[in-house]
Amino acid sequence: MKNPSYLPLLLVAIGLAVHADESPVDVGERIHVDVGEVVATGEAVPVDGITSSGQPDEAALRVFANAGYVAIIDMRGPDEDRGLDDERAVVQALGLDYVPFPITGRDEINFDTAKELDGLLRGIDGPVLLHCGSGNRVGAMLALRQSLHGADDDAAIAYGKDAGLTRLEPLVRERLDDK
Numbered sequence: 001m002k003n004p005s006y007l008p009l010l011l012v013a014i015g016l017a018v019h020a021d022e023s024p025v026d027v028g029e030r031i032h033v034d035v036g037e038v039v040a041t042g043e044a045v046p047v048d049g050i051t052s053s054g055q056p057d058e059a060a061l062r063v064f065a066n067a068g069y070v071a072i073i074d075m076r077g078p079d080e081d082r083g084l085d086d087e088r089a090v091v092q093a094l095g096l097d098y099v100p101f102p103i104t105g106r107d108e109i110n111f112d113t114a115k116e117l118d119g120l121l122r123g124i125d126g127p128v129l130l131h132c133g134s135g136n137r138v139g140a141m142l143a144l145r146q147s148l149h150g151a152d153d154d155a156a157i158a159y160g161k162d163a164g165l166t167r168l169e170p171l172v173r174e175r176l177d178d179k
Contacts, residue, residue: 069126
């Protein structure tokens, strides 16, 4: 029996029907979230396994834990005020891994540190929250990481901005120019 000419169209229609419930990936999806909004909505959804934020409080950490996150990467320096007596203890009590990855100066925002962060992220199986005080350092490091993965400079900066990059943008642009 000959294949009917409508068979390819039928297969496409079946494929579309099967995937009709799936939302397309939003290229401009915000990786950076406001922790107050996370607490208010009780929801946290990672983008490609990653969420960026400023300093989370205990209520926000609880939402991330309940949403299935497996690790918190803290980019704040050891002397920075977190508003928590012991962030590590709170995170671990919620069943999450606490990973200190301090970025305490402009010199640490570079491709070598981005490679370290990339290795760290690749070693974590599940959603991760990366935070600093505001999300600016996180956005800077994720922009450089995107560049390591082949993104052009404009795409890397856009990704960094979606992840919280603000006043460190000129430094990130300088690093991208120097690569």
